[in-house]
Structure formats: C-alpha cells, structure tokens
Amino acid sequence: MSTPSWQEQVADKRRRLQEAIPKEWLITPPPDDKLYRMDIPETCGILTSRELEITNTADVAVLLQKLATSEWSSVEVTTAFCKRAIIAHQLVNCLAEVFFDRALRRAAELDEYLVQHGTVIGPLHGLPISLKDQFPIKGLETTMGYAAWIGKFATEDAALVQLLDECGAILYVRTNVPQTLMWAETYNNVFGRTMHPHNINYTSGGSSGGESALIALHGSLLGAGSDIGGSIRIPSHFCGVFGFKPSCYRLPSYGIVNSLDGQETIPTSIGPMSASLSGIKVFMQAILSRQPWRKDPNTIRAPWDQDAYALKEHGNGQKLCFGILWNDGIMIPQPPIRRALEEVKRALEQAGHTCIDWIPLKHGELVANARSIWLSDGGADYKEALVSGEHLINSMNPDADPLDVPVFRRPRDPLSSFQVWKLSKERRKLRKAYLDQWESTKAVTGTGRPIDALICPAAPYPAVRHGQTRSSFYTIPWNTLNYPSLVIPVTKVVPSLDTKPERHEFLSVDDEAVYNMYDSERCSGLPVGLQLIGQAYQEEVVLAIGEIVTEALRAKST
Amino acid sequence: MSTPSWQEQVADKRRRLQEAIPKEWLITPPPDDKLYRMDIPETCGILTSRELEITNTADVAVLLQKLATSEWSSVEVTTAFCKRAIIAHQLVNCLAEVFFDRALRRAAELDEYLVQHGTVIGPLHGLPISLKDQFPIKGLETTMGYAAWIGKFATEDAALVQLLDECGAILYVRTNVPQTLMWAETYNNVFGRTMHPHNINYTSGGSSGGESALIALHGSLLGAGSDIGGSIRIPSHFCGVFGFKPSCYRLPSYGIVNSLDGQETIPTSIGPMSASLSGIKVFMQAILSRQPWRKDPNTIRAPWDQDAYALKEHGNGQKLCFGILWNDGIMIPQPPIRRALEEVKRALEQAGHTCIDWIPLKHGELVANARSIWLSDGGADYKEALVSGEHLINSMNPDADPLDVPVFRRPRDPLSSFQVWKLSKERRKLRKAYLDQWESTKAVTGTGRPIDALICPAAPYPAVRHGQTRSSFYTIPWNTLNYPSLVIPVTKVVPSLDTKPERHEFLSVDDEAVYNMYDSERCSGLPVGLQLIGQAYQEEVVLAIGEIVTEALRAKST
Missing domain, CATH: 3.90.1300.10 (Amidase signature (AS) domain)
Incomplete structure (x- = not known):
C-alpha cells in the first residue's frame, strides 16, 4: 500500500470534518456575492x-x-x-x-x-x-x-x-x-x-x-x-x-x-x-x-489578584490617567482608527479621567528585535512541519503566484545561540527604556502615579482584503515588552465620519501603502477595536480598567 | 604612550586595592601553615x-x-x-x-x-x-x-x-x-x-x-x-x-x-x-x-506574599511532610553529608513532621540540559572578555599546568538558535516530569498535600582542596527546574561520627572520585549545609519552612 499524498490526506481530513456535521444543520450556501454574512445565523432557519x-x-x-x-x-x-x-x-x-x-x-x-x-x-x-x-x-x-x-x-x-x-x-x-x-x-x-x-x-x-x-x-x-x-x-x-x-x-x-x-x-x-x-x-x-x-511548570505561581483588580494601586479606579498612542511613528492609522481613539479619549474625559499623549519609544526597534528572534532558526521549524510535500505558503493573497516568494518571506540566515543572547540583551535594554518612560510620566499625570494604562491602535486599519495585512507593528511591541493587552471593540467604520484626508507626505513605505489602501465606503461597517495596555503582569489591572473604558463608552453612546 | 599590558593593569588594580586599605587595619600576616583562620578576627587586636x-x-x-x-x-x-x-x-x-x-x-x-x-x-x-x-x-x-x-x-x-x-x-x-x-x-x-x-x-x-x-x-x-x-x-x-x-x-x-x-x-x-x-x-x-x-523590566511583579510565608497552603506549618533526597543516583554524598540529612530528618520528626524518601528524577539529564544551554555559545562570551591577552583559566588546581585544557573545559561547538529551541523543549519536558512527580506525592504524604519541601545535599562533599570540586550535580537541577533553594548550615564534620565506609562499587567515575577524596581527619570541622527546596516561585514558603527546619535543629541540639 503506498503512502497517500498530502493532497489525498487533506481530502480525507476535509471529508471527515464534513461528515462530522449533522446533515440537518446544513444550510443552503449563500451566493458568493453575498459578502455580509452576520445576519444569516438568525435568518437561515436552523436555530x-x-x-x-x-x-x-x-x-x-x-x-x-x-x-x-x-x-x-x-x-x-x-x-x-x-x-x-x-x-x-x-x-x-x-x-x-x-x-x-x-x-x-x-x-x-x-x-x-x-x-x-x-x-x-x-x-x-x-x-x-x-x-x-x-x-x-x-x-x-x-x-x-x-x-x-x-x-x-x-x-x-x-x-x-x-x-x-x-x-x-x-x-x-x-x-x-x-x-x-x-x-x-x-x-x-x-x-x-x-x-x-x-x-x-x-x-x-x-x-x-x-x-x-x-x-x-x-x-x-x-x-x-x-x-x-x-x-x-x-x-x-x-x-x-x-x-x-x-x-x-x-x-x-x-x-x-x-x-x-x-x-x-x-x-x-x-x-x-x-x-x-x-x-x-x-x-x-x-x-x-x-x-x-x-x-x-512554566506557568508563574500567580493566582487571581483581587487587590490588583480593585485597582488599589490606581486610586481605586477614580480619576485615572491614560496615555494615548495616536500613531507609532511608522504608520499613521486610517481615519476610523483615529476616530476610535478620539471617541475613547472623549468618553474617558467625560467619565472624569484624563489622557496624555504617549510618545512611541523605539517601536521599530521593538518589532525588529522580535522578528530577528523569531526568525533566528532560518526557517528550520517550518521545514520540520512541511515534510508531507505540502508547500510553504508565501502569500495570503489569493491571487498571488504561489511560487513567488516576496522579500519579507525570504528565510533569514539562521543565527547562532550567541547571536540570540545579543538580541536578548538588546531586548532587555528596550524594555528598560520603555519602563523608564512609563514610570517618568508620574511627573505629568497629576495623579501622583505614572499613567494607569495605555490606549493604542491594534492595527493601522480595520480588517483588510485577503492578502493585504502588513507587518503587525501595533501589536508586536507589547510582546517584546511582555505587557498585557486587551482589545476592546470601540466602534464601526462610518464613511461619513471617517473620510479620507489629503496626504502627500508619508512616514514610510508601509505608511503610504496603508493610506492608499483606505476606502471608507468599501470598509463601511467593519468593526474597530483598540488595545488597552498595562505593565508586565498587570492582567487584573488591565481587565479592571477595561471595564471602566467599556462603561465610559457605553455611557457616552447612551 | 603604549597601552599597558594586562599584567601591568592587574598590578595597578591590586596596588589601588591595597592603597584603599587603611594602614592601621593591617595585621601581621599569619604564617602559611596557619591553615585555620576563623579565630584571627577576634585575636588580631584590631577590633x-x-x-x-x-x-x-x-x-x-x-x-x-x-x-x-x-x-x-x-x-x-x-x-x-x-x-x-x-x-x-x-x-x-x-x-x-x-x-x-x-x-x-x-x-x-x-x-x-x-x-x-x-x-x-x-x-x-x-x-x-x-x-x-x-x-x-x-x-x-x-x-x-x-x-x-x-x-x-x-x-x-x-x-x-x-x-x-x-x-x-x-x-x-x-x-x-x-x-x-x-x-x-x-x-x-x-x-x-x-x-x-x-x-x-x-x-x-x-x-x-x-x-x-x-x-x-x-x-x-x-x-x-x-x-x-x-x-x-x-x-x-x-x-x-x-x-x-x-x-x-x-x-x-x-x-x-x-x-x-x-x-x-x-x-x-x-x-x-x-x-x-x-x-x-x-x-x-x-x-x-x-x-x-x-x-x-524582567523582574516579576510579585510582592512579598505574607500568606505564603504564613504557610496557609501548608497546614500553617503544622505537620509538614518533607521529601529527602539521599543521593542523586550519580554521586553518593560523603559521610558528613549523609549524617546531616539524617540529623535533619530526626530533628523534623521530633518536631512532629514526617519525611519520605525522594527518588531523584533524571538529575543527570537536568544537568546535561543546563550545560548544553550554557555552553551553546561555543565559548564566544568568554572570548569577548579575554581581549586583554589574559589567558582563560583551565583549572582551579594551583598545581595544574595552565596550558593543559582538561576535557570538561574544552569549548563545545557553538549551537544554532534552533538547537537551543530543542533544548528548551527538552527542559520543559524535564520540568513537567519533575512537577508531576512532586504533585503525585499527595498520595503518600498523609497530609492531603504533596510534600511541602525537599531536603537535599548542596554538594556530595564539604569544602574540598583547591581545584577538587566536581560538576555541581546537586545544585544545577534546581536551576534547570527554576525551584528556589535555601542552604541551611546543619553541622560540621566530626571524624568520629563521619567515618569512611568500605565501598567497592560505584555509581559513576565521579562517584568513585568523591569517595576516594574523602578523609574525615583532614576535613574535620568543616561546615556542612543542606538545600531546602520548594516549587517554582515559592520563595516565601521556602523561607518559612527554613525557619521551621532551623528551629527543629536548634531544639534537637539543646
């Protein structure tokens, strides 16, 4: 008996997945041009x-x-x-x-x-x-x-x-x-x-x-x-x-x-x-x-901390001060993201909190450091998983030539262990600089504390067409820093509010691409969330402040 | 002006150190054959x-x-x-x-x-x-x-x-x-x-x-x-x-x-x-x-935990159960170490606690994993610090030929980042196995809990002559596992109690060397400590139990 090809194995796996679905739960497939599908669970008659x-x-x-x-x-x-x-x-x-x-x-x-x-x-x-x-x-x-x-x-x-x-x-x-x-x-x-x-x-x-x-x-x-x-x-x-x-x-x-x-x-x-x-x-x-x-064995021995959740070190949640990161210096967020930041700021201020602008510190370096570490195996990890003959996917774009390897997907040379030690030292320095900047805000918050949390885009755009995402500059820094981050849904794209401004100067190639990509009509109605970020191991603090932000948004909209 | 040689720099540094010492605090140097020096601070007349x-x-x-x-x-x-x-x-x-x-x-x-x-x-x-x-x-x-x-x-x-x-x-x-x-x-x-x-x-x-x-x-x-x-x-x-x-x-x-x-x-x-x-x-x-x-930025946000220190999850410190690691399966400890374990066991039992034997789990693998990770730079880190012309020290033995590189000091081939990832996966498995074994003792402690702490030698010998230490098999595993460990002084070598037994079979070359090294008269009076070990991040628990152990030893000796 010959070993089945990877395509045969995939076909078999898909068949088994399909067979696990009770027939009575099958719906009439919506037409391909029915792009919006959020309504179908309610209308399909199955539930x-x-x-x-x-x-x-x-x-x-x-x-x-x-x-x-x-x-x-x-x-x-x-x-x-x-x-x-x-x-x-x-x-x-x-x-x-x-x-x-x-x-x-x-x-x-x-x-x-x-x-x-x-x-x-x-x-x-x-x-x-x-x-x-x-x-x-x-x-x-x-x-x-x-x-x-x-x-x-x-x-x-x-x-x-x-x-x-x-x-x-x-x-x-x-x-x-x-x-x-x-x-x-x-x-x-x-x-x-x-x-x-x-x-x-x-x-x-x-x-x-x-x-x-x-x-x-x-x-x-x-x-x-x-x-x-x-x-x-x-x-x-x-x-x-x-x-x-x-x-x-x-x-x-x-x-x-x-x-x-x-x-x-x-x-x-x-x-x-x-x-x-x-x-x-x-x-x-x-x-x-x-x-x-x-x-x-790798999980830290840290039970749920009710005092932290009660914001005991954050004025019991009264009169918080937030940092707002409007852009990371690399890509200016598209209009609906900007508006989401403005709405959160307004809502927080209406609820008695204050906001200060957050100056992004070395976000490009934070991203570069993480990518160097992740890619330090020179692709060896992927290779070990691609032994079936299956090809490495080079693009998420459905129209891309599957054999064309874009520059950013070309495997890097593998690094030595010693080179990774150097990257760890660099990461430590970046973390220290970020921590120091955070702590230094104590002088300007007016609360006697450093900022209680940061508000930041999750991406410079709402959802994009298949294959159009760029490098995740707005999320990776918080991994490099090991800061907890909560994404909170804030608004949806409204073309009349989120008009495309004129811009002729750009921070980077990515910035220009993000600008050019934006079309308010085409992304109308897409959700927009933001990140709420605390210092390392402040999970309970971030969740508690997340409730305050959510409530402020709710109060504002009613 | 030529750059001074490393020897000149060392001479200058030593001179500066010497000059920082007030002349009136200089003592008459004791003779070289005055080996024991613990008494001199009291007798030298300076204080x-x-x-x-x-x-x-x-x-x-x-x-x-x-x-x-x-x-x-x-x-x-x-x-x-x-x-x-x-x-x-x-x-x-x-x-x-x-x-x-x-x-x-x-x-x-x-x-x-x-x-x-x-x-x-x-x-x-x-x-x-x-x-x-x-x-x-x-x-x-x-x-x-x-x-x-x-x-x-x-x-x-x-x-x-x-x-x-x-x-x-x-x-x-x-x-x-x-x-x-x-x-x-x-x-x-x-x-x-x-x-x-x-x-x-x-x-x-x-x-x-x-x-x-x-x-x-x-x-x-x-x-x-x-x-x-x-x-x-x-x-x-x-x-x-x-x-x-x-x-x-x-x-x-x-x-x-x-x-x-x-x-x-x-x-x-x-x-x-x-x-x-x-x-x-x-x-x-x-x-x-x-x-x-x-x-x-790398320090975990974990303040002193008074509940943990009060041993709230350990029966408030009453009727604890200890695991005792008599030997690690690689080197049998010399007689004074064995006696220290016995004395602690007796003291704890007299104080109302119980002890069970702890079976060492893959200690050789735990050590090998750590060494592979530490040496994965192929010696590059040392080289960066030895740029002055100063030689790498190959032996701690004062009589060793400084140019002779013993086998265990030969640099290993550098590893790739990917190879270190494999070692991390191995370490994770070893940690999991150890954790599972610890947790499984719940069935035999009689307390309803797993063992509350482990007692273990810190080395298979008390202090040894210069150049005679072996690989640190009794301490490295707790680094690989990330378990906190407290060394508690327990006793001193007493030749009449710590006689050398006859042994003709050995667990390893190291074991035989450790056995042959022992001479009860020559190490008479040397201190003997033991390790008290808890699970990862149980610093407060280990310190609190350390007080219980110390008090039990004191009570027994009085």
Whole structure:
C-alpha cells in the first residue's frame, strides 16, 4: 500500500470534518456575492428562537448564571452553540475540528451533576468554549493547518484543556489558523481560508482568525487563542470581539502544539477571546483559580489578584490617567482608527479621567528585535512541519503566484545561540527604556502615579482584503515588552465620519501603502477595536480598567 | 604612550586595592601553615570589644533593631564591618573592591536622618551589605575578575544597588569571584584566589566564594550573590552560612555584569547570603517592598506574599511532610553529608513532621540540559572578555599546568538558535516530569498535600582542596527546574561520627572520585549545609519552612 499524498490526506481530513456535521444543520450556501454574512445565523432557519436567545446572550456572565440556575441546561446551550458554530463554519470556513458527541455527553453529565449536587462543578459549568487549533485533546488530531500532522491523534490533553474541563467548560470545536501561525490572516493548505463575517472578501485576521470569525457570528461566546505578535489581538480587532493577551506564562501553554516551539525569548501567550468582557474575566479567573502551575511548570505561581483588580494601586479606579498612542511613528492609522481613539479619549474625559499623549519609544526597534528572534532558526521549524510535500505558503493573497516568494518571506540566515543572547540583551535594554518612560510620566499625570494604562491602535486599519495585512507593528511591541493587552471593540467604520484626508507626505513605505489602501465606503461597517495596555503582569489591572473604558463608552453612546 | 599590558593593569588594580586599605587595619600576616583562620578576627587586636560585639551579632534582625533604636550608630557599625572585612581579606583574599569613604559618608547621613526624623529611612537602615563583584556602582570599576574590565568605571548603579541604597543599606565592599563565574571555586587573574577560612588549602566555593568567606569571618553579615548553577549555594554550604537562590526574575538583575549575558533559557538568579536566616528574610522583604519591577523590566511583579510565608497552603506549618533526597543516583554524598540529612530528618520528626524518601528524577539529564544551554555559545562570551591577552583559566588546581585544557573545559561547538529551541523543549519536558512527580506525592504524604519541601545535599562533599570540586550535580537541577533553594548550615564534620565506609562499587567515575577524596581527619570541622527546596516561585514558603527546619535543629541540639 503506498503512502497517500498530502493532497489525498487533506481530502480525507476535509471529508471527515464534513461528515462530522449533522446533515440537518446544513444550510443552503449563500451566493458568493453575498459578502455580509452576520445576519444569516438568525435568518437561515436552523436555530429555534430559544437557541437564538441562548446564542445571542453575549454577556458570558449572564449565560453562566442561567446555566448555574438551571434556567438553561448545558445540553440545550451546547446544542445551540454546536448548531450555530456549524452555521458559522458554512459562512466563513472557521472550523478545523468538531467533536459534538463528546461535548453533548459531557453536557449531559454536567446537567446530571447539577441536579444531584445542587451546585455547579466549577466556574465555567456547562459553558461551551471554543479552542484555536493548537490545544490537543486526547483522541483527536490537532493539525494546526499542517498536512503532515493529519492523523496524529493526541494521547494527552493540553494543560489548558484539562483545566477547562475541571472548570466545567464544554469543549466542542477547534478553529482554523494560518499555516505556520506567523500571519495576521488565516489560510492553510488543509482547511483553506477563513473569511470575515462582515465581508467575505476580507480577512478575519490571524493567527486566531478562526476564533474571531466564530465568535463574531456567535458560534461561540468564549474561546482560547494564542498570541506571539498579535494573533489574539488583530483578529479580535478585525472582527469586533474582545481579546486578551496576558503576559507570557500567566496562563498555561503546556501541551499545546505551536510554531517556533522552544523559542522562549519572546514567547507565545495563551489568552481568551470573547463576545463580552465578562467572558474574558471569567476565563482568567477560572483558570487561575485552578492553580495552573500545578499542571504547567512554566506557568508563574500567580493566582487571581483581587487587590490588583480593585485597582488599589490606581486610586481605586477614580480619576485615572491614560496615555494615548495616536500613531507609532511608522504608520499613521486610517481615519476610523483615529476616530476610535478620539471617541475613547472623549468618553474617558467625560467619565472624569484624563489622557496624555504617549510618545512611541523605539517601536521599530521593538518589532525588529522580535522578528530577528523569531526568525533566528532560518526557517528550520517550518521545514520540520512541511515534510508531507505540502508547500510553504508565501502569500495570503489569493491571487498571488504561489511560487513567488516576496522579500519579507525570504528565510533569514539562521543565527547562532550567541547571536540570540545579543538580541536578548538588546531586548532587555528596550524594555528598560520603555519602563523608564512609563514610570517618568508620574511627573505629568497629576495623579501622583505614572499613567494607569495605555490606549493604542491594534492595527493601522480595520480588517483588510485577503492578502493585504502588513507587518503587525501595533501589536508586536507589547510582546517584546511582555505587557498585557486587551482589545476592546470601540466602534464601526462610518464613511461619513471617517473620510479620507489629503496626504502627500508619508512616514514610510508601509505608511503610504496603508493610506492608499483606505476606502471608507468599501470598509463601511467593519468593526474597530483598540488595545488597552498595562505593565508586565498587570492582567487584573488591565481587565479592571477595561471595564471602566467599556462603561465610559457605553455611557457616552447612551 | 603604549597601552599597558594586562599584567601591568592587574598590578595597578591590586596596588589601588591595597592603597584603599587603611594602614592601621593591617595585621601581621599569619604564617602559611596557619591553615585555620576563623579565630584571627577576634585575636588580631584590631577590633575593639564593642566592634567585636557588633560584628559577632550574627542575627541580622537584632543588628537592625539596634541600629533602628540608635543603640549602635551606623557609623560605628559600618566602621566595625569595614575593619573586619579588611581583616578577613588579609586572611583569605576575599575582596575585589573597597569603598569605605562613601560607606562612612552614607552611614553618617543615615545617623543624621535618624536623629532628625526619629525613624529609619528604610528596612535596612544603616546595615553594611557586601556585594559580589557583579553589581556596578556609579563611579567604581566592576572587573568581575577580568583584566580587560579594569578601568571601566560604571556610569550607573545596578538596579539592586539602587534599591539597597533606598532601603538604607550601606555598601562598602565587593567580593571576589572566579574568572568566567562558571566555577564552584574562586580564582581569577586579577585578584587571585579566595581561600576557605577554616582551612586555606581548601576552597571557599564559587562563584560567590568571596562572599561566603567574608560572611563566614563576619566581615559581613549579609551580602548579595548570584547563582546560575550553584554559585550562591555551594559557597554557602562550604563556609557554613545561609544562602538563598530564588526563582529567576524574582529579584532584580538589571544592570549587573555577568557571564553568558543574554542567555535567558536557564538564567542567573540574584539572591542573598547571610550569617543568619533573619538576614536572608529581611533582604528579600526589603527588596520586594521597593517594587523592584519598577526598575528592572524582567523582574516579576510579585510582592512579598505574607500568606505564603504564613504557610496557609501548608497546614500553617503544622505537620509538614518533607521529601529527602539521599543521593542523586550519580554521586553518593560523603559521610558528613549523609549524617546531616539524617540529623535533619530526626530533628523534623521530633518536631512532629514526617519525611519520605525522594527518588531523584533524571538529575543527570537536568544537568546535561543546563550545560548544553550554557555552553551553546561555543565559548564566544568568554572570548569577548579575554581581549586583554589574559589567558582563560583551565583549572582551579594551583598545581595544574595552565596550558593543559582538561576535557570538561574544552569549548563545545557553538549551537544554532534552533538547537537551543530543542533544548528548551527538552527542559520543559524535564520540568513537567519533575512537577508531576512532586504533585503525585499527595498520595503518600498523609497530609492531603504533596510534600511541602525537599531536603537535599548542596554538594556530595564539604569544602574540598583547591581545584577538587566536581560538576555541581546537586545544585544545577534546581536551576534547570527554576525551584528556589535555601542552604541551611546543619553541622560540621566530626571524624568520629563521619567515618569512611568500605565501598567497592560505584555509581559513576565521579562517584568513585568523591569517595576516594574523602578523609574525615583532614576535613574535620568543616561546615556542612543542606538545600531546602520548594516549587517554582515559592520563595516565601521556602523561607518559612527554613525557619521551621532551623528551629527543629536548634531544639534537637539543646
């Protein structure tokens, strides 16, 4: 018997994914020119009104409450999200793995448990949670978009999977990623391309772009992603959901599959993405309540810090002072991003807070340092995963010649260990300079403290057409610095407000390209999020201030 | 004018060091055959009885109390330790830098502050603290034993120096280290060799071997060292002092000079060494109280945790269960080490605690992994520091041919960044296996918890003759695992108790060498310490349990 080709393996994997979908959940495929797909889950007729009510409950805390009080059973909630996830998948191709049987079995167990014990099994009791295709589950494949990984069935759960299970979460789907993960878009040779639910010609972002598309369509309200340079934050911003990149090693990564695995100088952070900020918070609290350091030796022993969350070192949340980064000195954000910053500033000021301008410090160097470290293997990591004969994807542009290797994708010469030590020293200096600048704001905030948090674009644009993302200059610096960052949805593109200004001078080639790319009509209605950033290990502070920002925005809009 | 040779630079540096010593503190050099020197500070006639009383106050908390209540002024305390440090230096050659003028100036300032404000300036008010020769102080050289670094005057204080200063500590000396730091003995071409105060033919350990000798002689009661593979713990054990290696990035290392700088896979930990456990504790509390993460971007945001110190997750310190590692499967410890383990076990059981045997898990692999990572530069880091023409030291044995390169010192081939990623993955697996084994003891401790701490030799021998230390198999695993480790002085070699058993079978070449090396008469009276080890980031737990162990030993001996 000959070994099947990688194309045959992919065909088989796709067939198995397709077969796992109950036939009665198949919808009539929308026409290709139906670009906007956000409305279809409600109109396709697959979901009952109760299932719509359940899946439209964006506030995860409310949903958990209804589960805990048996108002909704986990089986019906899980069924609703399984169905809606499948609808979403048919609209934007966001799933890589589905395992509804075990999800519904577990949901039934938890319903039974609640009846018998009168109490929940854990803080996520009965809640369906989606996972990026990086978190192995015993007995299932985790292909992470690589043909060569088809047929590799996990013998163990990733640490996060174990903890979510202990917390009572229902795992039911895993979501699509880009090949190699090192893209801000989502496309691979196994599952193909994930599309933006507001406009399928646009990307949902990446690398956690299956998650962002799924959550935007409410095929999930809460999921787990990962972020080494923006992979949670860019898709969250593009798709209008909340996304949180904690400091590294705050949440457990043991047992995941990954790109650049073993690279620990600027490592991957695990974090949640959600339709609501309450989802982000319950995820963090739930996992930290289970002492993840008992399962993952690299996770820092840092339980949820209620004092930090109460903003005890930040005036109890009264009269905060924010830094606002209007642009990074490399690319001027497009008009809707600028307006989002202005709206947040106005909302915060109306709520009694103050804002000062934040001068970007060496953002180009912060990005260059990270890229040098990530690429220091000279492409060896990718090569090890491309043993099936599958080709390395050189462009996210559907129209690109697949054999043409653009300059920025050409592998760099591998570095020696000693060269990486030099880069670590450089990174340390950059971190120190940034920290010192942050601390020095104490002299100008008027609060007696340095700024309490930074507000910053997540990208210089809202979602772009497939293949049009640029280097992630607005997200990578916070990985180099190890600062936690929360993406908060702020607004949507409104052509009448977000008109294109005349500009003839540009900061860089990228800046000019970003300017030229903008067309207010074509991106009308696309979501715009911003990053809220704290100092290293200030996860609780960032989440608490995130609630203040969200509330200020809500108060302003009402 | 021609550039001076490295030998000329060394001669000049030694001359300047010598000139900084007040003539009236010079003692008649003891004869070379006066091997034991612990008695000389008391008998040499340099110290007044009050200075002896001050410097014999091993309990740092007591000394701080007397400073805070003005019973002793900082000027007189500082003078006493300056004098005793100089006596110690003449006995065992432990100093690399002295700066008494600025120390006494600062002491006078603090005395004045106390008079004026009626309160201390910080938790270390007026206390002289010694520093390993790695912590730059503005305006001073930090040679770290390299000739090429003579004449490089720091333009900034290391973060730890700034924090110690803020806490009210008096910095007055820096202590000797081995060239490259990567030795468990202390010898370099600039300052020569540091000797063991109990027997000058023996090593005081390394790389913080200047500190351990100085503290043993009470030329300091509290100092700062660093530890990448045992460099705090081995000298502490050899010299009979307390030494603490925290988890990495718990104390600030920003601004230090270092070997293998930029290597962050298994990094250097900064930690205290002291004549008393109270010294270790006040050091940790003082630095953590100053929010070191505001000065060092790599320091984890983890303040002193009083709940952890109260052992809330360890039965409030009642009925603890300890694991005891009798040997690591590679080298059987010499008889006095074995007896120390037995004595601790007996003392703990008498105090109502229990002990179980700890099976060493892959200690050889843990050591091999660390060494592969540290040596992955192929010696490039050392080469950069040896630009003066100074030779690389190949042996700590005074009788070795300096040109002969022993096998274990031959540089390895440099590794690529990708190869280091593989080593990081291996390290992660080793950490996971160790964590799982630790957690699995929950089933056998009888406490409902896993073991609360581990007791382990710090080396398979007490101090050895110069040039006789072997690879640091008993300390390196805890660096690979990132577990905090406290060295507690337990006993001294007693020939009548520590007789050499007959042995004809050996675990390894090292094991046989360690066995053959032992001579109970020759090492009579040498101190023996043990390591007390907790899981990663359990600094407070280890210190609290350290107090329990110390108290149990005291209760047993009285």
